[in-house]
Amino acid sequence: MVEDGSPLERERRAKVERIRTAGGEPYPWSFPGRVATSEVVVRAKALSPGTHSEGGELLAVAGRLRTTRTHGKTSFLDVEDLAGGLQLFLRVDELGEEGYARALSVVDPGDLIGARGVPLQTRRGEPSLLVSELVLLAKAIHPPPEKFHGLQDPEERIRRRYVDLLSSPETRQRFVARSLLVRELRAFLDSEGFLEFETASLVPTASGAAAEPFRTHSNYLNGPLQLRISLELPLKRLLVGGLERVYEIGHVFRNEDLDSIHSPEFSELEVYWAYADYHDMRALTERMYERLARRIAELLPDSPAAREAPTRFRPPFATVDFVSELEQRSGITDLLHKSREELRALARAAGARVPDESPAGKFLDKLFEHYVEPTLDRPTFVLDYPELTTPLAKRHRSRPGLVERFELFSQGLELGNAYTELNDPDEQEARFRAQLQGSGDDHYAYDGDFVEALRFGMPPATGFGIGIDRLMMALTGIASIKDVILFLPVRPRPG
RNA sequence: GGGCCCGUAGCUCAGUCGGUAGAGCAGGCGGCUCUUAACCGCAAGGUCAGGGGUUCGAAUCCCCUCGGGCCCGCCA
Numbered sequence: 001m002v003e004d005g006s007p008l009e010r011e012r013r014a015k016v017e018r019i020r021t022a023g024g025e026p027y028p029w030s031f032p033g034r035v036a037t038s039e040v041v042v043r044a045k046a047l048s049p050g051t052h053s054e055g056g057e058l059l060a061v062a063g064r065l066r067t068t069r070t071h072g073k074t075s076f077l078d079v080e081d082l083a084g085g086l087q088l089f090l091r092v093d094e095l096g097e098e099g100y101a102r103a104l105s106v107v108d109p110g111d112l113i114g115a116r117g118v119p120l121q122t123r124r125g126e127p128s129l130l131v132s133e134l135v136l137l138a139k140a141i142h143p144p145p146e147k148f149h150g151l152q153d154p155e156e157r158i159r160r161r162y163v164d165l166l167s168s169p170e171t172r173q174r175f176v177a178r179s180l181l182v183r184e185l186r187a188f189l190d191s192e193g194f195l196e197f198e199t200a201s202l203v204p205t206a207s208g209a210a211a212e213p214f215r216t217h218s219n220y221l222n223g224p225l226q227l228r229i230s231l232e233l234p235l236k237r238l239l240v241g242g243l244e245r246v247y248e249i250g251h252v253f254r255n256e257d258l259d260s261i262h263s264p265e266f267s268e269l270e271v272y273w274a275y276a277d278y279h280d281m282r283a284l285t286e287r288m289y290e291r292l293a294r295r296i297a298e299l300l301p302d303s304p305a306a307r308e309a310p311t312r313f314r315p316p317f318a319t320v321d322f323v324s325e326l327e328q329r330s331g332i333t334d335l336l337h338k339s340r341e342e343l344r345a346l347a348r349a350a351g352a353r354v355p356d357e358s359p360a361g362k363f364l365d366k367l368f369e370h371y372v373e374p375t376l377d378r379p380t381f382v383l384d385y386p387e388l389t390t391p392l393a394k395r396h397r398s399r400p401g402l403v404e405r406f407e408l409f410s411q412g413l414e415l416g417n418a419y420t421e422l423n424d425p426d427e428q429e430a431r432f433r434a435q436l437q438g439s440g441d442d443h444y445a446y447d448g449d450f451v452e453a454l455r456f457g458m459p460p461a462t463g464f465g466i467g468i469d470r471l472m473m474a475l476t477g478i479a480s481i482k483d484v485i486l487f488l489p490v491r492p493r494p495g
Numbered sequence: 496g497g498g499c500c501c502g503u504a505g506c507u508c509a510g511u512c513g514g515u516a517g518a519g520c521a522g523g524c525g526g527c528u529c530u531u532a533a534c535c536g537c538a539a540g541g542u543c544a545g546g547g548g549u550u551c552g553a554a555u556c557c558c559c560u561c562g563g564g565c566c567c568g569c570c571a
Contacts (some may be wrong), residue, residue, distance in 0.1 A: 074528040
């Protein structure tokens with residue numbers, strides 16, 4: 001922020017200079033032999049209060065200094081690492097008058113420090129390290145946020161996520177949990193025989209969903225490119241190529257507003273499975289959520305929502321039929337034979353604000369959103385959507401006017417969308433063209449090369465997609481997507 | 496894109512009726528050999544987001560700009 005610095009920063013810079021003039025190094029290269037603070041805590045807990053281990057080897061810990069409590073010739077320093085934290089006990093008796101004074105004069109809260117010593121349990125039973133050597137590992141010029149309240153300003157927490165992370169163990173644990181949850185997801189899919197692939201983010205035409213793309217320019221092609229809005233069509237090309245069971249976890253980009261459940265850049269999982277249909281995918285989805293729910297409960301034992309997840313996501317999940325559920329909840333009859341104008345009037349009557357020229361499927365979506373989605377609290381599969389709503393799914397094998405599709409809902413969030421995939425090239429081409437009849441941006445971009453791919457033969461298959469961010473939100477009960485994405489798009493700071 | 500709200504010390508927050516800026520933490524100096532949001536004393540720390548206006552006088556009232564939050568609309 002301020003380059004010449006606040007008085008506090010000038011003070012800390014002056015300390016750096018004092019260390020250097022005394023022949024010390026404020027930013028040393030390494031700190032060998034370090035163990036996690038949790039290891040010292042375990043050993044200290046084995047002692048009785050008021051004692052320390054005798055004659056054993058020295059243990060080394062390192063981390064960020066959070067608070068200091070000095071009592072003249074005795075001091076307590078709380079150091080924090082990813083494993084938790086530990087109280088350091090400094091005493092003139094161990095360090096000598098000069099060493100004790102030097103150690104304390106050099107370090108401030110927020111600094112990265114290392115300490116060597118032996119495990120000790122204080123008289124009050126606090127696991128500690130009786131320090132015989134304290135070293136500065138990296139000086140913090142900026143002071144850390146207030147030690148009790150931490151960083152509260154939501155703007156600063158997003159703009160400077162590193163400050164949020166360094167000052168908040170809860171934030172760190174949340175993102176560690178996300179990382180390990182995604183690891184579990186990969187382990188599950190791998191164990192089911194799926195292969196992970198990475199497809200291109202830069203594409204000639206973003207398709208596979210109805211969304212506004214980001215547009216950019218390639219110097220190499222001397223022409224326009226777009227950022228992908230979906231993983232669907234590239235992964236289906238892999239099925240054409242014979243890869244049978246594939247998935248991708250990657251960022252997709254939609255040029256739209258950010259709110260509590262949407263971000264312009266987000267993580268998506270898509271899974272495609274040859275020679276299987278959407279019933280198979282429904283069973284796989286249940287197994288996946290069952291396993292992830294068990295894992296999140298282990299990862300975040302302090303979160304009530306995470307602890308409750310294994311109960312909530314215990315199979316079998318409820319199922320409802322899209323059309324009959326909507327007819328029942330709304331009192332509308334013979335839904336599939338309504339004209340576009342009738343559907344528009346019904347959607348309007350339900351309070352939906354949709355442009356007049358929207359395709360008929362849009363009005364059906366709105367009706368479902370209004371009458372049914374709020375009733376879906378427990379995990380529920382919604383089955384068999386009207387064809388109008390879904391251009392990439394295969395028509396239902398026995399129910400005219402419907403496609404083989406399910407969505408999974410829980411707590412008002414959409415937790416998955418799956419189809420038996422359309423693999424008839426002529427029908428796919430016709431559906432793309434029908435989309436183009438709709439006005440506005442509310443359609444799927446035509447992807448002629450994908451139709452060409454289908455002409456080489458794509459096996460019957462099923463596919464599934466879910467936003468990783470929402471998956472994390474649903475399993476942990478976190479209400480805002482801003483709390484599960486590390487770095488969000490922000491405006492440049494003024495000035 | 497529309498509506499409502501917010502921006503005061505590095506951080507967390509007060510600031511009454513418009514009368515010229517306060518506390519805690521962090522930092523400095525001093526004290527304290529078992530504290531844990533340690534404690535006690537002293538001193539220091541401000542472009543009240545930025546610009547303009549009203550007024551004898553603006554953190555406070557009005558307008559504009561910037562940044563952000565929440566709700567609504569759109570996408571998952």
